[in-house]
Amino acid sequence: MDNLYKFICCGSVDDGKSTLLGRLLLNTGNIKEDQLADARKISQQKGFENIELGLLLDGLLDEREQQITIDVAHRFFDFDNTRFHILDCPGHEQYTKNMAIAAAEAQAAVLVIDLTKGVSPQTLRHIEICSLFQIEKLCVCITKCDKLEWNTEAINNISSQICELLKDFNFDYQIIPVSAIENKNIDKVLDCLIDFKNTNLTKENKKTLIHIQNCNFDGNERYYWGHYVEHNIPQTGDKLTLYPEKIQVTIKSASENGLISINEDVDISRGHCLSNTNVIVSNSIKYYSVLFEELSNDLLLKHGTRTVKVRQVSNNTLQLEEPIIFNNITDIKNNGFGLLIDNQTKRTVGVAVFLANDNNLINRTEKGFVYWFTGLSGAGKTTLAMHLMSHFNIKPILLDADEIRKGINADLGFTAEDRYKNVFRIAQMADLLSSQGFNVVVTCISKDAKQRSEIKSLLQDRYIEIFVDRSLENCRKYDKKGLYKSIGLQKIVQGYECGNTMSVHIDTNFDTEEISKTKLLAELKKLKYIN
Amino acid sequence: MRNFNHLKQLELQAIDIIREVCSTNNLDDIVVFYSIGKDSSVMLRLFEKAFFPKKIPVKFMHIDTGWKFKEMYDFREKIAKEIDIIVYKHPANLNPFLDGRRYTDVMKTEALKQALAKYDFKIAFGGSRRDEEKSRAKERIVSIRDKNSRWNPRMQNPEIPPLYNTHFSQDTSLRIFPLSNWTELDIWEYIKLENIDIVPLYFSKERYVKKLDSGIYIATQNETGELKKVRFRTLGCYPLTGAVESEAKNVDEIIQELKIAKYTERITRVIDYDAEGSMELKKREGYF
Numbered sequence: 001m002d003n004l005y006k007f008i009c010c011g012s013v014d015d016g017k018s019t020l021l022g023r024l025l026l027n028t029g030n031i032k033e034d035q036l037a038d039a040r041k042i043s044q045q046k047g048f049e050n051i052e053l054g055l056l057l058d059g060l061l062d063e064r065e066q067q068i069t070i071d072v073a074h075r076f077f078d079f080d081n082t083r084f085h086i087l088d089c090p091g092h093e094q095y096t097k098n099m100a101i102a103a104a105e106a107q108a109a110v111l112v113i114d115l116t117k118g119v120s121p122q123t124l125r126h127i128e129i130c131s132l133f134q135i136e137k138l139c140v141c142i143t144k145c146d147k148l149e150w151n152t153e154a155i156n157n158i159s160s161q162i163c164e165l166l167k168d169f170n171f172d173y174q175i176i177p178v179s180a181i182e183n184k185n186i187d188k189v190l191d192c193l194i195d196f197k198n199t200n201l202t203k204e205n206k207k208t209l210i211h212i213q214n215c216n217f218d219g220n221e222r223y224y225w226g227h228y229v230e231h232n233i234p235q236t237g238d239k240l241t242l243y244p245e246k247i248q249v250t251i252k253s254a255s256e257n258g259l260i261s262i263n264e265d266v267d268i269s270r271g272h273c274l275s276n277t278n279v280i281v282s283n284s285i286k287y288y289s290v291l292f293e294e295l296s297n298d299l300l301l302k303h304g305t306r307t308v309k310v311r312q313v314s315n316n317t318l319q320l321e322e323p324i325i326f327n328n329i330t331d332i333k334n335n336g337f338g339l340l341i342d343n344q345t346k347r348t349v350g351v352a353v354f355l356a357n358d359n360n361l362i363n364r365t366e367k368g369f370v371y372w373f374t375g376l377s378g379a380g381k382t383t384l385a386m387h388l389m390s391h392f393n394i395k396p397i398l399l400d401a402d403e404i405r406k407g408i409n410a411d412l413g414f415t416a417e418d419r420y421k422n423v424f425r426i427a428q429m430a431d432l433l434s435s436q437g438f439n440v441v442v443t444c445i446s447k448d449a450k451q452r453s454e455i456k457s458l459l460q461d462r463y464i465e466i467f468v469d470r471s472l473e474n475c476r477k478y479d480k481k482g483l484y485k486s487i488g489l490q491k492i493v494q495g496y497e498c499g500n501t502m503s504v505h506i507d508t509n510f511d512t513e514e515i516s517k518t519k520l521l522a523e524l525k526k527l528k529y530i531n
Numbered sequence: 532m533r534n535f536n537h538l539k540q541l542e543l544q545a546i547d548i549i550r551e552v553c554s555t556n557n558l559d560d561i562v563v564f565y566s567i568g569k570d571s572s573v574m575l576r577l578f579e580k581a582f583f584p585k586k587i588p589v590k591f592m593h594i595d596t597g598w599k600f601k602e603m604y605d606f607r608e609k610i611a612k613e614i615d616i617i618v619y620k621h622p623a624n625l626n627p628f629l630d631g632r633r634y635t636d637v638m639k640t641e642a643l644k645q646a647l648a649k650y651d652f653k654i655a656f657g658g659s660r661r662d663e664e665k666s667r668a669k670e671r672i673v674s675i676r677d678k679n680s681r682w683n684p685r686m687q688n689p690e691i692p693p694l695y696n697t698h699f700s701q702d703t704s705l706r707i708f709p710l711s712n713w714t715e716l717d718i719w720e721y722i723k724l725e726n727i728d729i730v731p732l733y734f735s736k737e738r739y740v741k742k743l744d745s746g747i748y749i750a751t752q753n754e755t756g757e758l759k760k761v762r763f764r765t766l767g768c769y770p771l772t773g774a775v776e777s778e779a780k781n782v783d784e785i786i787q788e789l790k791i792a793k794y795t796e797r798i799t800r801v802i803d804y805d806a807e808g809s810m811e812l813k814k815r816e817g818y819f
Contacts, residue, residue, distance in 0.1 A: 074668050104691040105692055213547075223584070228543075
């Protein structure tokens with residue numbers, strides 16, 4: 001067998017999942033005579049005329065009693081040089097979470113819809129879960145077509161309903177009307193799965209992502225056990241980034257069994273990560289959860305090779321004691337979720353799906369942002385900057401021009417040249433800090449448009465200019481600090497030049513402090529500069 | 532791994548599980564059940580690979596009933612020269628001919644519980660596969676047992692391989708099945724690929740056998756058997772393990788034979804045919 005391909009079989013209860021799968025197994029020659037005899041015997045005992053194909057799959061006694069599937073069953077069949085791994089999902093609403101777990105493991109889905117019943121709320125729920133867990137391929141089977149004698153109108157009706165429904169999603173899908181009992185169109189389902197598998201094979205993926213499981217020191221050389229998350233094994237000489245330190249290392253050797261050594265003499269242990277693609281290192285994660293039990297307040301999160309304590313769960317955000325190395329599920333599926341474990345019972349109580357950030361933001365948070373508040377003195381820069389600071393879980397670094405003038409820039413006066421230097425030094429500090437991954441908040445009058453455009457070319461896409469707009473007249477009116485009483489300063493602050501580098505405009509001439517604060521966060525969120 | 536054939540993928544997944552469990556737990560708490568059969572031979576190779584270039588740091592244990600085939604004991608002696616194998620046998624010494632069902636309950640299920648308690652093992656690796664039997668199709672790779680070693684299908688953790696919860700509370704223990712997603716054919720193809728040593732009983736040879744309704748069994752010295760070319764698809768206690776008529780003398784021929792086989796390997800095991808769901812009931816009592 002050249003390949004291994006996992007798919008789930010889902011859909012509403014009694015829509016004919018097990019029967020269809022039983023047929024798939026039977027037709028591909030993957031049911032042996034003793035298994036068939038077993039199913040035949042039980043079918044007879046239960047008074048069925050023919051062999052109930054579903055019995056080839058339902059395994060637990062409770063399930064056979066009630067003729068329903070409760071737990072996910074794992075089956076395998078070989079076809080077209082491929083090992084297909086079926087995860088047969090329960091259809092009952094109360095077992096939807098079991099289906100979700102299976103979806104997280106699978107690459108494709110066979111969704112069954114009963115022709116006589118049509119699309120149910122449970123069908124929709126299953127589609128949504130497939131989408132959440134990044135299943136790209138969907139084989140929709142309209143089952144029990146024999147019951148309506150293959151009525152074309154009915155089949156077309158449901159087909160168009162399904163098409164309408166799937167418009168809102170991003171699946172690559174096929175719709176196939178079938179009858180497992182009459183053994184019709186089962187070959188088309190198999191062709192569809194083969195199609196899915198082949199497109200998966202040709203899809204290019206150059207991402208390498210390795211979670212380090214352990215260090216294996218044999219006395220001479222340090223080997224690491226690596227878990228390959230993305231399906232690529234690095235080559236000798238490949239440069240990868242070691243997280244969370246963000247140090248570049250060179251692969252000395254990497255075996256297909258996950259035994260890795262590197263050239264550099266750096267300290268690597270369990271929980272580290274090697275990657276050539278962007279990952280997020282954070283202890284604050286936005287998530288969506290699939291829960292099996294109610295969450296207690298003593299929780300662990302297992303992700304990659306790390307198990308960390310959860311400090312707080314709020315607003316769909318997980319606050320962890322230590323940062324983990326992860327991705328948004330839409331970015332790298334297998335690095336995009338974690339298990340929630342009760343620290344007392346050690347049971348898995350749920351799955352957290354990471355919806356951390358937009359891809360856009362992920363790429364840029366490799367480096368920090370510089371939130372540059374500009375505007376006249378007394379415009380409200382500091383108030384708004386403080387409000388932004390409090391929004392972060394990891395506090396950004398504050399560079400307040402007034403404070404810096406007291407220290408590093410104490411040598412500078414107020415001549416045009418000195419004022420230029422003052423702003424320039426702050427920009428350089430912001431550059432230094434943000435390029436090492438820190439977020440920086442700057443409050444600085446910086447009224448010279450030409451200089452701000454220089455700063456923008458220095459900081460590039462890290463630079464976010466927030467213009468706190470209050471007229472000189474109004475600043476003077478609300479002059480709490482008594483700044484404008486000094487004639488010298490008045491000369492300095494007049495004549496603010498707007499320029500074209502502004503990202504966010506906050507008008508404090510009319511908006512109250514509260515409204516300004518709300519607007520600031522809303523604008524930054526909209527632009528994806530904050531979570 | 533995209534370019535790996537499925538066998539290499541299964542191998543890597545199994546090694547990954549072994550390493551993950553051993554990295555997150557105390558090695559003294561871990562034991563690998565060694566049944567002398569083909570799946571155990573594959574497990575041994577996977578453990579060697581998982582820890583290479585170091586030696587396997589966990590113990591192997593054989594639950595002996597005293598009624599295994601002689602060839603199995605010979606093979607165990609050979610393997611014991613390479614790795615340490617703890618042998619545990621229940622003191623009751625029941626007889627499969629006389630004690631019927633109680634024999635399995637005591638000499639296997641009970642013995643297993645005793646052995647775990649004696650050595651204080653909390654995590655036991657086993658070679659079970661999902662394709663072996665229906666209730667096993669629902670089994671987790673990391674499976675929880677209650678304090679009496681009992682399996683409750685309702686209390687299992689949700690599991691999303693390759694992400695495993697390898698933590699457990701004090702009143703529970705774990706069973707780990709790295710071969711869950713392997714089929715009988717995979718086992719044989721891996722034995723071929725890796726040139727793994729197995730008990731010669733798997734290969735066809737002329738043996739003295741007696742034919743009963745439930746299958747073909749090896750004739751004991753006192754019985755007059757007929758000479759037949761047979762081999763074994765599974766190995767266990769000789770009075771409970773049926774042979775199949777076969778010409779397959781080597782691994783290649785076995786693979787060819789399996790590809791056209793009409794029956795599963797379970798047909799040769801008496802334990803599964805007692806009643807509907809018998810394996811599930813045995814597991815609920817603490818059978819592996």
